[in-house]
Amino acid sequence: MNTIIIDGKRTAERVRDKLRTAIEQLKQAGHIPGLAVVLVGENPASQVYVNSKVKACEELGIYSQKWSLPTETSQKELLELIDRLNHDDRIHGILVQSPPPPHIDEAAVVLRIDPRKDVDGFHPVNVAKLVMEDPSGFVPCTPMGCMELLKEYGIETQGKHAVIIGRSMIVGKPMAHLLMGKHANATVTVAHSRTTDLAGLCRTADILVAAVGRPGLVTAQYVKPGAVVLDVGINRVEDSTRPRGYRIVGDVDYAEVAPICRAITPVPGGVGPMTIAMLMANTVKACRAACGVG
């Protein structure tokens, strides 16, 4: 089978190209989209993510603020910063990098972000808008990126059976709503750790989304020949042949699965690059809404 390797880097670049035009128009009207990225603590992976987000802003001409707070920052101090950013007219999007240190109540922090600036799409107001198919809300970036990939590659969803492995608030559940909604019209199954005969269920999928965080879980026996496979997993596995001592793999056993499917996202280079592109898209959307621009 001639498998299509879904190119997330190229698709993200196309998204950024469209955003550049939108940002240029906003600037001509006197508006500059702004994103505040807040990091509490020293988690090295979080630092990498935060820096990537700030860099993505710079490349597009989005104004950004990076707040690196010490691990011992109190809940109260963090909430005060959120309040300040909520009221800062230069800032249209706010995100607090997950996970925060254990003494921080992450749900309370998300709840404090003005839903109109919640570009991660984690605030309950935006959760409800997604479920209710209200397009004014913000959709979490990773599932939004998956939908964009399907669109870019002309992959029909209507009437297709989509199986999502994972029921998280960040990927599984929003992905289910995006796919079952009236714009996509897929028949959607959400599977998880308690699903019996996961392989057999997954083999019924026309579109399989793996978002469970288990390296190589999805082997060939999980995949119907000709299915489309989106691999959302980003897992570090030890690899002494690499300078860093590890490599990044997805939830899909790519070598086994790629030959039998119609299209697949590689890891890295598939869904990953889309996530930050969608964050930029949400920031531009927030700016347009705040400035009353169509």
Next chain:
Amino acid sequence: MNTIIIDGKRTAERVRDKLRTAIEQLKQAGHIPGLAVVLVGENPASQVYVNSKVKACEELGIYSQKWSLPTETSQKELLELIDRLNHDDRIHGILVQSPPPPHIDEAAVVLRIDPRKDVDGFHPVNVAKLVMEDPSGFVPCTPMGCMELLKEYGIETQGKHAVIIGRSMIVGKPMAHLLMGKHANATVTVAHSRTTDLAGLCRTADILVAAVGRPGLVTAQYVKPGAVVLDVGINRVEDSTRPRGYRIVGDVDYAEVAPICRAITPVPGGVGPMTIAMLMANTVKACRAACGVG
């Protein structure tokens, strides 16, 4: 097969018995649960529903207010009434009977109800709480009643495949979240009008929930022998042999399906009676929360 006929009337009575005890305890502590039911216009079916709800309150000793407003009531007048009820300490639950007349923006009305008094579970705050599995929210009454029936009849959900036909905000979507959540752990598929081979999909279900409003859609070929079938449909079909000229049927062809399944809810007498019982349960829950009673 010895099919279990799931008795919604009896189960609703058991729910009411438990509520009577809870209400008695609240009264001894000086609290009386209160529900306000608002009806705009003359829809005869709505009048029947509203009267049933008020009657259910009376039977349990729940304080109730029935507001029957003329069809020509303006959006503004309705919102002002909601505001008044939001601030009325005797009222713990508010519901506006659906559907309102066409000039009323129902979403805006629901949004105006204090989420702590939204005993229908339609407010975005409660939608999000259900998705996020936050037990402080209110769950829509019909899917909540379905879950109660499964519990009452000892029907295991963990690892089972549940197929829900219908993706409405009132039944399909909340039912999906209740069944996929960590308390139920079912593998959940949401099917709808665009699903291809609906019969074949439904035949893979251990638990089949029909909530689509199409009389007799689910025939024997939709049902795996031994499955559990919950029929949420309440459809009027013409029947000249009945004094009223119609009879109420579900979405399931009961005569065909009942013999092959393990358990089934009849219509009427299955899911229907549970809906009002769950409304009463939500009203008591709202009262307990408002009064700070465990």
